[in-house]
Amino acid sequence: MxxxxxxxxxxxxxxxxxxxxxxxxxxxxxxxxxxxxxxxxxxxxxxxxxxxxxxxxxxxxxxxxxxxxxxxxxxxxxxxxxxxGIFYSSSNDFKLMGYCGSDFAGDLDDRKSTTDFVFFYGNNAISWCSKKQPIVFYLDSSFELV
Incomplete structure (x- = not known):
């Protein structure tokens, strides 16, 4: 490689x-x-x-x-x-921002979704996760509540 x-x-x-x-x-x-x-x-x-x-x-x-x-x-x-890599700067813009996403039934074998998120404090990533959901969701508004 x-x-x-x-x-x-x-x-x-x-x-x-x-x-x-x-x-x-x-x-x-x-x-x-x-x-x-x-x-x-x-x-x-x-x-x-x-x-x-x-x-x-x-x-x-x-x-x-x-x-x-x-x-x-x-x-x-x-x-x-x-x-x-991760770089933690000392900027003056200390707002908490979060982003999330999902692939909506992306697993071809069991049709479960993968959800991920990342939180920033200023320009610095402080928390992130990507997780497969334990249950299958159908396309409606209930997914937003998980």
Whole structure:
């Protein structure tokens, strides 16, 4: 991965990963689990990869070449953003801002949604999370209450 070409996003736009299909080629799960574990550790300093790492973390059993390619794409993204990280500045603009999002039934296997959020104090990220919802929601206003 030292000489790999970097990419601009940690995950392809609109990419959907699902559990193994019968005709897909499986790979060694030990290497995949080790890579995903390292990526999860890296999210402590790089919240920009949190969503993509959360998606590949859901496929720990029977990973395929497609899953490994998605995990390696995150590494390629990191290659181009080595100088990125969390920087806490002392600006005068100390407003609390929060952003959230969801992929609305993005898991192709169980149709559950992944919700994420990030909170900023001034220009500084102070809290972030990406979590798969425990229940399936249908398209109505009840999702906003979770």
């Amino acid at each position: 030292l000489n790999c070409k970097f990419v601009n996003t940690p995950m392809e736009c609109g990419a959907k990963l699902s559990k193994v299909k019968k005709n897909e080629e499986k790979i060694d799960s030990t290497m995949f689990k080790s890579l995903v574990g390292s990526l999860r550790y890296l999210t402590c300093a790089k919240p920009d990869i949190l969503f993509a790492v959360g998606i590949v973390s859901c496929i720990m059993e029977n990973p395929t070449k497609l899953h490994m390619m998605a995990a390696k794409r995150i590494l390629r993204y990191n290659k181009g953003t080595l100088d990125y």
